[in-house]
Amino acid sequence: MLKNPAASGPKAGGPAPGGLSCYITPAGIAAMRGELTTLLRDERPKIVEIVSWAAGNGDRSENGDYQYGKRRLREIDRRIRFLTKRIDNAIIVDPAAQPQRNRVFFGATVTYATEHDEERTVTILGVDEADMAAGQVSLVSPVARALMRAGIGDEVRLATPRGEEMIEVLAISYPAAP
Numbered sequence: 778m779l780k781n782p783a784a785s786g787p788k789a790g791g792p793a794p795g796g797l798s799c800y801i802t803p804a805g806i807a808a809m810r811g812e813l814t815t816l817l818r819d820e821r822p823k824i825v826e827i828v829s830w831a832a833g834n835g836d837r838s839e840n841g842d843y844q845y846g847k848r849r850l851r852e853i854d855r856r857i858r859f860l861t862k863r864i865d866n867a868i869i870v871d872p873a874a875q876p877q878r879n880r881v882f883f884g885a886t887v888t889y890a891t892e893h894d895e896e897r898t899v900t901i902l903g904v905d906e907a908d909m910a911a912g913q914v915s916l917v918s919p920v921a922r923a924l925m926r927a928g929i930g931d932e933v934r935l936a937t938p939r940g941e942e943m944i945e946v947l948a949i950s951y952p953a954a955p
Contacts, residue, residue, distance in 0.1 A: 801903035888948040
């Protein structure tokens, strides 16, 4: 298990394939595997059946079921290839196993204050898990890069579209250790 994914690759001295974008939590990889399984076992066979039925109805050039089915099949196959590649290259990091809990690393939930005394809480996750509406930011996002390795009370510089802003780390937490 990597202690600090931002500092090292999967092999000692080697960079991660694809860089930091390969890091993912156990929950994130489970969700990706679940989506892949659903596509392979449920959605794709249904669409193949529809396309086969529609192909047997004659003229394919004016057959909406056939045209839509082929298009949907291409979309599903493209998503399957994407998920397969992401899963194969994934580096699974369990934030609960983070020994250095007084610093911000992958998987940390961080509360920080902006220069305008606004408190914000974000969880730093993998690229495929990020959901800004849920307060989950990507490891490669500007706020995550600014917060990385900071401790409680540290002030760090955050580059924003409006210019640089100083933010102060108020709290750091990780999921409970197993």
